[in-house]
Amino acid sequence: MSIGIERMGVYAGRAYLDVGELARARGLDQRRFENLLMRRRSLVLPFEDPVSFAVNAAKPLIDGLSAAERAEIRLLIVASESGIDQGKSMGAYVHKYLQLDPRCRQFELKQACYGGTAALRMAAAWAASDGQGARALVVCTDLGRPVRHSYAEPSQGSAAVALLIGGRPDVLALEPGASGIHSYEVADSCRPTADMETGDADMSLLSYLTCCEQAFAAYRQSVGPIDFVQHFERLAFHTPFGGMVKGAHRTLMRKLMSAAPDVIEADFQRRAAPSLTYCREVGNIYSGTVFLALAGAIDDGDDRRARRIGLFSYGSGCCSEFYSGIAPAGAARALAEAGVADALAGRVRIPVARYDALLDGYQSLSGVRDVVIDAGDTADLYEQAFAGRGYLVLDRVAGWQRQYRWS
Numbered sequence: 001m002s003i004g005i006e007r008m009g010v011y012a013g014r015a016y017l018d019v020g021e022l023a024r025a026r027g028l029d030q031r032r033f034e035n036l037l038m039r040r041r042s043l044v045l046p047f048e049d050p051v052s053f054a055v056n057a058a059k060p061l062i063d064g065l066s067a068a069e070r071a072e073i074r075l076l077i078v079a080s081e082s083g084i085d086q087g088k089s090m091g092a093y094v095h096k097y098l099q100l101d102p103r104c105r106q107f108e109l110k111q112a113c114y115g116g117t118a119a120l121r122m123a124a125a126w127a128a129s130d131g132q133g134a135r136a137l138v139v140c141t142d143l144g145r146p147v148r149h150s151y152a153e154p155s156q157g158s159a160a161v162a163l164l165i166g167g168r169p170d171v172l173a174l175e176p177g178a179s180g181i182h183s184y185e186v187a188d189s190c191r192p193t194a195d196m197e198t199g200d201a202d203m204s205l206l207s208y209l210t211c212c213e214q215a216f217a218a219y220r221q222s223v224g225p226i227d228f229v230q231h232f233e234r235l236a237f238h239t240p241f242g243g244m245v246k247g248a249h250r251t252l253m254r255k256l257m258s259a260a261p262d263v264i265e266a267d268f269q270r271r272a273a274p275s276l277t278y279c280r281e282v283g284n285i286y287s288g289t290v291f292l293a294l295a296g297a298i299d300d301g302d303d304r305r306a307r308r309i310g311l312f313s314y315g316s317g318c319c320s321e322f323y324s325g326i327a328p329a330g331a332a333r334a335l336a337e338a339g340v341a342d343a344l345a346g347r348v349r350i351p352v353a354r355y356d357a358l359l360d361g362y363q364s365l366s367g368v369r370d371v372v373i374d375a376g377d378t379a380d381l382y383e384q385a386f387a388g389r390g391y392l393v394l395d396r397v398a399g400w401q402r403q404y405r406w407s
Helices: 019-026 030-034 050-063 067-071 090-098 115-130 201-223 242-257 261-282 286-299 331-338 340-345 352-360 376-385
Strands: 004-011 015-018 040-043 073-079 105-109 135-143 158-166 172-183 189-193 196-199 234-237 307-315 319-327 392-398 401-406
Touching: 004 050, 004 286, 004 331, 004 340, 015 019, 019 030, 019 040, 019 352, 040 158, 040 261, 050 090, 050 135, 050 158, 050 331, 050 392, 050 401, 067 073, 073 090, 073 115, 090 105, 090 135, 090 401, 105 115, 115 135, 115 158, 115 286, 115 307, 115 319, 135 286, 158 286, 172 201, 196 201, 201 242, 201 307, 201 319, 234 242, 234 261, 234 286, 242 261, 261 286, 261 340, 286 307, 286 331, 286 340, 331 340
Parallel strands: 073 105, 073 135, 234 307
Antiparallel strands: 004 158, 004 172, 015 040, 135 158, 172 319, 189 196, 307 319, 392 401
């Protein structure tokens, strides 16, 4: 029995920032900025949080199921490094607002950007062991914490990706045993508080490249001496920014294939560049980024036949995995239900001056009680992009409990 991703849902916010405009406003070196291979970044507004993002990603997917199919969801895992409570899982809120069955087990999982793949692996193993056709829902939800006047600022996005996992993998069937892991402790990136992100960017880059090489070596030990170029029709790597994916691909092509620069570039454009289609419009969304890359890889190319896709997932700290799956014929049609391109096209553009005002007025709700959420200076954005559209938004914090409503 094949197990994998049956359906996917994506919520990338309702507003975006042109990062080219941001780079010019910040005085960033234009050549260095262009190496990021970024165009836009999704933004989070004052009445949004990781829970609202998660529900908005999963709800269209859940609404498309029959009552019987919804009842088959017996496991919910929320993967995030943007948790809102030191004890209570965000899954409790997601379970409530998606109206999932009370018999559905739910919890939250954290391992930096690897968390989404960890959740996928756990959900797939559980679905395979159930034997009764049960399904799992994995939701990856993260909000970036941009650091002004840094080259990381243009790349940090906010979004959620929902994956329905089960035995009818119309989007991606995982290949059993086709996996390689590489893990070790490294202080490359961390969030010492809920509202602070810090680390060593150079160390993170080196760790990512090391893990990609070593995880692929472990993958080869599992599946045999496969050819890196011939074995995978498409590649979908965790994408902090497009330039890092290009660097990892170049490293593998040099070391595994002894390829010349022109061959490397042609191979990148054919097999890896399609995975950047949505990532460069949204930014690094942490636990869900590899799946946004997967969506881009699936949407490109011949959808009339099955295609093997190689995935690389990396989470700071660190844990990494190189694995693969088969996108069956028609996978792009199944993915089209997520409407990723249309959702991105429907976002509202925010100029840099207004983005800076949003950062200046940012109110942390970590450890805060009894707050009523006021759209304030973003009331016009609420009316334009949310009002009457049925999105979940944060309404207030009553005591310590977050309360939400539908727009």
